[in-house]
Amino acid sequence: MNKTTRRTFLAGAAAAVPVVATAAVAPGAVQNNPAFKTCPRATGGKNAFRFPQVIVKDQHKEKAWFYEQLIADKLVLISFTSVKGEQYYPLLNNLVKVHQMIEDRVGKDVHMYTVTTDPYHDTPEALKALAEKHGAKWRFLTGAPEDVREILTAFNARGSLFGLSWIGNEKTGRWMNKPSRLHPLYIAEAVARLSTGKQHKPFLVDEHSV
Amino acid sequence: MAKRRDVLKAGAVAVASTPAIFGGAAIPRAAQAQLCRTEGIRRPETEPNSPPVTPYSTPLYIPPAMTPVDPQTLAPPPDPNRHQRFDEFQPVKHYVQHLTEGLWEYHPQLSALNPLSGGEMGVGSLAWLFNGATPGEQLVARYGEPVFVRRYNDLPATENALLPFGLPYTTIHLHNAHTASESDGYPGDFVGPGEFWDHHYGMLYARNDPNEALASLWYHDHMLDFTATNVYAGLSAMATFYDDLDSGDENDPNPDALRLPGTYGKYDISMILHDVRFDAMGNPNYNVFDTDGHLGDLITVNRKVSPYLEVEPRKYRFRIYDGGPSRFYELGLADESEMFVIANDGNLLEEPVEVTSIVIGPANRHDVIIDFSRYSVGDKVNMVNIMEQINGQGPTGRRLEGPDRMPVIQFRIKPLEGPDNSRIPDFMRKLPHINLNEVVAEREWIFDHDMGLWTVNHEFMDPTKVSAAPQQGTAEIWTFRNAGTSWAHPVHVHFEEFQVLEWNGRPPTGVLRSRKDVATLGPGDSARVFYRFDDFLGRYVIHCHNNVHEDNAMMARWDIVPNGGGTGA
Numbered sequence: 001m002n003k004t005t006r007r008t009f010l011a012g013a014a015a016a017v018p019v020v021a022t023a024a025v026a027p028g029a030v031q032n033n034p035a036f037k038t039c040p041r042a043t044g045g046k047n048a049f050r051f052p053q054v055i056v057k058d059q060h061k062e063k064a065w066f067y068e069q070l071i072a073d074k075l076v077l078i079s080f081t082s083v084k085g086e087q088y089y090p091l092l093n094n095l096v097k098v099h100q101m102i103e104d105r106v107g108k109d110v111h112m113y114t115v116t117t118d119p120y121h122d123t124p125e126a127l128k129a130l131a132e133k134h135g136a137k138w139r140f141l142t143g144a145p146e147d148v149r150e151i152l153t154a155f156n157a158r159g160s161l162f163g164l165s166w167i168g169n170e171k172t173g174r175w176m177n178k179p180s181r182l183h184p185l186y187i188a189e190a191v192a193r194l195s196t197g198k199q200h201k202p203f204l205v206d207e208h209s210v
Numbered sequence: 211m212a213k214r215r216d217v218l219k220a221g222a223v224a225v226a227s228t229p230a231i232f233g234g235a236a237i238p239r240a241a242q243a244q245l246c247r248t249e250g251i252r253r254p255e256t257e258p259n260s261p262p263v264t265p266y267s268t269p270l271y272i273p274p275a276m277t278p279v280d281p282q283t284l285a286p287p288p289d290p291n292r293h294q295r296f297d298e299f300q301p302v303k304h305y306v307q308h309l310t311e312g313l314w315e316y317h318p319q320l321s322a323l324n325p326l327s328g329g330e331m332g333v334g335s336l337a338w339l340f341n342g343a344t345p346g347e348q349l350v351a352r353y354g355e356p357v358f359v360r361r362y363n364d365l366p367a368t369e370n371a372l373l374p375f376g377l378p379y380t381t382i383h384l385h386n387a388h389t390a391s392e393s394d395g396y397p398g399d400f401v402g403p404g405e406f407w408d409h410h411y412g413m414l415y416a417r418n419d420p421n422e423a424l425a426s427l428w429y430h431d432h433m434l435d436f437t438a439t440n441v442y443a444g445l446s447a448m449a450t451f452y453d454d455l456d457s458g459d460e461n462d463p464n465p466d467a468l469r470l471p472g473t474y475g476k477y478d479i480s481m482i483l484h485d486v487r488f489d490a491m492g493n494p495n496y497n498v499f500d501t502d503g504h505l506g507d508l509i510t511v512n513r514k515v516s517p518y519l520e521v522e523p524r525k526y527r528f529r530i531y532d533g534g535p536s537r538f539y540e541l542g543l544a545d546e547s548e549m550f551v552i553a554n555d556g557n558l559l560e561e562p563v564e565v566t567s568i569v570i571g572p573a574n575r576h577d578v579i580i581d582f583s584r585y586s587v588g589d590k591v592n593m594v595n596i597m598e599q600i601n602g603q604g605p606t607g608r609r610l611e612g613p614d615r616m617p618v619i620q621f622r623i624k625p626l627e628g629p630d631n632s633r634i635p636d637f638m639r640k641l642p643h644i645n646l647n648e649v650v651a652e653r654e655w656i657f658d659h660d661m662g663l664w665t666v667n668h669e670f671m672d673p674t675k676v677s678a679a680p681q682q683g684t685a686e687i688w689t690f691r692n693a694g695t696s697w698a699h700p701v702h703v704h705f706e707e708f709q710v711l712e713w714n715g716r717p718p719t720g721v722l723r724s725r726k727d728v729a730t731l732g733p734g735d736s737a738r739v740f741y742r743f744d745d746f747l748g749r750y751v752i753h754c755h756n757n758v759h760e761d762n763a764m765m766a767r768w769d770i771v772p773n774g775g776g777t778g779a
Contacts, residue, residue, distance in 0.1 A: 046374065050499060089661065156501050156662070163661025163670075164501075164762075172368045174377060175498050176435045179663055179670040179763055186672075190435075193377070196369045202379060207398035207673055209391060209748070210292060 042067030046173030051154050054147035056115075058139040059128035066141075066151060075169045076111045077102075077191055079180050080152070080162040082118035083126050089161045092134040097184035099138060102191055109199060110191055112138035117160045119148035169194040257497055260488040260508050263319045265516035266592070266620035272475050273343065273447065273512065275350040276305045281358070288358055288408060294390040294746050299412035301358035303351070307340050308362045309380055311371060314344050314444060317515040320492035326372070327492070336373045336493045337444035337513070338365060344513045345482055346429070346447030349384070349411075350474050353423060353453040357411040363401045375496040376439040378403050383432040384449060385573065386555070386704065386727035387424065388416045391748025394704060397434035397765070398673055398749075413451070416706065417744050421642045422725070423453050424707070426529040426556030426575045428482065434673070438504065438535040438757030441484075442496060444513065446533050448480045455639060456558060460632035470552065471527040471579060471632035479519070481511045481619065482531040483539065501662070502697075503536030503602015503758040509595060511619050518620040523583045524630035529556070534572035535757040538605045538698060538730070540597040541618060542567035547584065547591075550634050553577035554724035557707060558639040563720050567596065571700035571730035573755035576721070579634050585623045593618040602758055604698030604732070641725065644709055644740050648685035653678055657701060657731065657754060657764065658693035664754060664764030671765040677752070678768035680743045687711065689738045692731035699759065700730040701737075704750040705770075708739035728755055743770050 040053035042065075051067040064070050079095055086092060095114070099106060106112050114131075116122035119142050122130075127140035142148060152158075155166055167190045168175035174194055178187045185204060192201035281287070281304040288304075290296040313327060313334035321327045321334050340346025351357050365371065365378035379402050383395025392399065393409040401407045416422035431437060431445035452458040458472040471477040485506030489495040496504060508515045532539055543549070543566075550562040556575045568576045585591060594615040598608040610616065658665045667677065680686050688708070690701045707725035710718040714735055718724075729737045753765035 050497070154499060156499055158662065161661055164663055166499075169368075172371075173374050174368060176377075177501070177663075177762065178435075179661075182670060182672060183674065193379075194368075196367075200368075202400070202402050209396065209399050 042072070044068060045072035045170045047168075047170065047175070048072065052147065052150035054143065054150055056141040056143040056147070056151070057124055058141055059124050059131055061124045066147075070111065070113060070141075071168070072170055074111050075109060075171070075191065075195060076113065077165060077167050077187070078155070079114045079165040080117050080155070080157050081114060081180075082116045082122050082160055083130050084121065085117055085160045086130065089163060091163065091180040092130070092136055094181050094184055095165070095187075096134055096136055098187045099136070101184060101188040105199065106138060109195075114138065114140045115151055116140065116142045116148060117152065117157065117162055119143060119145040167191055167194055169196065171196060257487055257495065258489070260486075260506075261320065261323055261490060261492065263317045263508065263515050265617040266518045268317055268514050268517050270479075270481070270517040270519040270619065271345075271512040271514050272479060273345050273348045275474060276347040278303045279306050280304070284360060288410075292408065293392060293410040294748070295412060296410060299356040299410070299414060301356045301410065303355060303357045305349070305357065305359045306362070307346060307359060308364045309445065310339050310342065310364045311366055311373060312337060312339050312342060314339060314513055316486065316488070316492075316510060316513055320488055320515070323490065323492035325491065335488065338373065338376065338440065339444055340447055344444035344446065348447065348474070348480065349427075349429065349449035351411065351413055351449065351451050353413050353415060353420075353451060356413045359409045359411070360406055361409065362406040363403055365403050367403050373443055373493070375498060376443040377433060377436040379433050379436070380431045380440065380445065381407065381433055382409065382429050382445070383704070384409065384411060384429045385427055385702075386707065387411055387427055387449070388414060388422075388705065388745060390746040391750060394750065395429075395432040396749050397432050397437075397751060400433050414745065417642075417742065419642055420453065420455065421640050422707070423456065423558070423639065424451050424556050425456055425553055425558060426480065426531070426577055427451060428531055428533070428575075430533075435761050438761045439496060439498065441533065441757060442486070442494060442504065442535055446482060446484070448482055448529070448531065450474055450478070450480065450529070460630075468635050468638055469631065469633045470635070471525045477525070477632065478527045478529075480529040480531070482533040483618065484510050484513065484533040485537040486510050486515075500602060501664075501758060501762045503756050505537055505599060505602055509616055509618050516617040516619065518622055520622045520624045521582050522626045523585055523587065523623055524626060525579055525581045525583070525632045525634070527552070527577060527579055527632075529553075529575060529577045530568065530570065531575045532570040532572050534755065536572060536602040537599055538569070538571045538597050539595045540567050540569045540609065541593055541595055543580070544592040544594050544615070549578040549580050551576050551578050551721050552634070552638060554721045555707070555726040555728055557725040559721065559724050560639065560641055561637060562634055569597070569730075571698060571728065571755070572757065573700055573702055573728045574730055580621075582621065582623055583630070587623050587625050589623045590620055591623075592620045602756065603694075603696055604756075641709060641723070644711075645685070646740075648742070649687050649740075650684045651680065652687045652689070654689045654691060655701070655752060655766075656691045656693050657699040659697070664759040664762050666752065666764055666766040669766065670763035673767055675767065676769050677766040679771045680741070680768070681773045682743055682747060682770050683773045685740065685742045687738060688741055689736055690729050690731060691736040692734060694733050696733055698730065698732050698756070699764070700728045700755040701752070702728045702755040703741075703752045705746070706741055706743060708741050710737055710739050712738040746770065747772060
């Protein structure tokens with residue numbers, strides 16, 4: 001796929017077009033070598049360079065730049081599953097419980113996303129049905145398979161079943177992960193632990209020795 | 211191996227050709243760096259290299275012993291009710307530590323790159339420090355002299371921290387002291403900025419048996435999910451325990467004393483290795499998204515990049531620690547001359563073992579005696595790492611050769627300052643007797659990988675789950691099994707030392723005939739070990755000491771319960 005064309009097309013839709021950081025500009029003789037794919041990285045945040053500069057689409061077909069619009073300067077909870085994977089390793093029901101615990105913050109100062117591990121099959125419509133089936137009231141993300149693969153790579157997610165949720169605060173640049181099927185309280189606790197300001201709580205369950 | 215290297219060398223001299231998988235065209239070697247390599251992926255060679263530094267150009271830092279404080283100055287005073295058996299083991303030495311963010315000089319060439327360096331923060335690279343240093347001051351203690359340490363977390367709040375990784379919550383574990391749970395640095399016992407935690411170290415032998423003495427320990431942060439980053443940031447230091455046998459005095463008139471090379475800091479020197487990757491500003495760099503492990507490209511010894519140490523032509527005791535987070539080492543002198551291993555994981559062996567290299571994984575320790583009297587004044591001998599490792603999962607199994615060997619430390623021979631009265635004894639400390647009739651339970655712990663995370667017995671770390679509850683006063687046999695095909699796991703159990711019964715089905719020999727607290731398992735390895743559980747009750751953990759694996763769920767809680775108070779489930 002010609003990335004320039006796609007980006008130009010999207011430029012009209014996106015409110016602001018982020019600056020593209022091209023990590024790999026193949027010089028001179030090797031410029032046309034097919035081994036060198038251009039590899040634009042996101043910019044503008046603490047860990048931007050670790051993320052690809054790609055567009056994703058949610059279950060309502062709303063498009064967004066993955067890093068700049070969904071992650072940069074935000075507190076996020078990102079999980080990974082797919083329509084098929086959910087049959088073998090269900091985790092959405094647990095994440096729905098997490099969502100209930102932080103519902104008042106989701107969409108405001110906490111942003112919750114599920115990225116599909118199967119972008120080849122998971123269309124926005126399929127993800128909408130999946131979310132509705134579980135009562136999941138957050139954004140499910142898919143996109144061009146090669147773009148989603150780059151997102152998965154950034155999180156070291158391999159295979160269609162990936163049992164890890166990443167919690168990140170790009171205001172402070174701190175990230176951690178929890179198993180997506182861990183007791184929901186501990187996932188909510190991770191969100192509280194990485195929060196800053198009034199929302200910051202070091203723990204929700206006091207497990208200290210006396 | 212040699213063949214592969216010859217091919218690469220030939221290629222480098224001419225024009226390095228690109229493998230066919232990259233399109234087949236010949237491109238200059240430098241251009242390979244232009245291949246699209248995302249920063250998040252797991253191969254650490256995709257992380258940028260550290261700025262170049264000159265090895266062996268900065269002196270080894272030898273941490274001073276901690277300085278006691280007057281207990282009257284502790285406000286509030288120690289609370290005996292917060293500690294098991296406090297009155298039985300009343301502290302005779304009190305210490306205070308402050309954990310802060312600051313600068314630490316890893317290497318002058320790195321400090322020179324840092325815009326923060328040279329200002330009001332001092333000189334160096336960003337670090338988290340104990341009383342202004344990493345490694346922090348040495349806890350030099352003696353059996354029978356209980357210790358109390360109050361540790362203040364004076365780190366900045368997360369949003370104000372300059373170091374871009376780690377979380378400023380801390381719980382300091384004294385690895386692997388025989389310590390009550392509440393002082394052990396349990397991952398849930400963390401404190402945040404502005405708070406403190408009290409640690410009571412009873413300085414008692416397990417089961418009151420001098421054969422259970424520990425000698426080379428270390429203390430480091432154990433914050434849940436952030437151990438790798440916080441330790442990497444600088445929160446590691448060492449401890450040395452002495453007793454009448456291993457007294458730290460090579461001139462000890464006590465006829466029972468071993469008179470190993472001593473004293474602390476002079477002929478008895480602790481060295482903790484951390485491999486660190488630095489960014490272009492000279493600050494430590496870390497990729498939190500690589501859950502396989504973190505590899506640095508420079509080896510630091512006591513947080514100095516490949517330092518040197520001036521030594522006399524005599525015997526020295528080096529306590530060598532692998533501080534992690536993920537690198538395994540095979541260490542030897544570049545001239546392949548002998549060393550004598552006298553302790554494994556800080557515990558004296560029965561007999562010294564003569565070797566030309568030692569193999570250690572994260573958290574392993576080996577005490578070795580090196581006799582420099584075979585060298586002449588002015589000679590230099592380097593200690594190098596010859597273990598090849600290309601990602602955080604574990605070593606490749608190959609050895610590094612020639613210039614690929616990684617510089618660790620250089621010893622420079624200076625004139626003798628006095629007689630060397632130290633000894634390499636034929637026999638050191640007896641191993642405690644193993645009575646298999648005492649065994650009441652056998653447990654298996656399987657270390658594996660599932661759904662992108664590291665598992666213990668197929669489960670992720672869940673602090674509410676007690677995975678084992680041995681009864682106090684009983685013995686058990688535990689089997690640690692690495693189910694992995696390509697990764698290594700240094701399995702660490704808090705509180706008690708084990709003795710190996712079988713390693714891959716065979717009885718232990720050499721340095722494995724010892725008491726240990728880290729079983730470094732290669733792919734497919736299993737170790738069957740003997741444990742006793744005594745003296746204290748409470749929560750402890752078993753985990754992989756590749757701290758990145760530990761932080762990615764490869765940990766389980768186990769409890770010691772009162773005898774008769776549980777089923778030993």
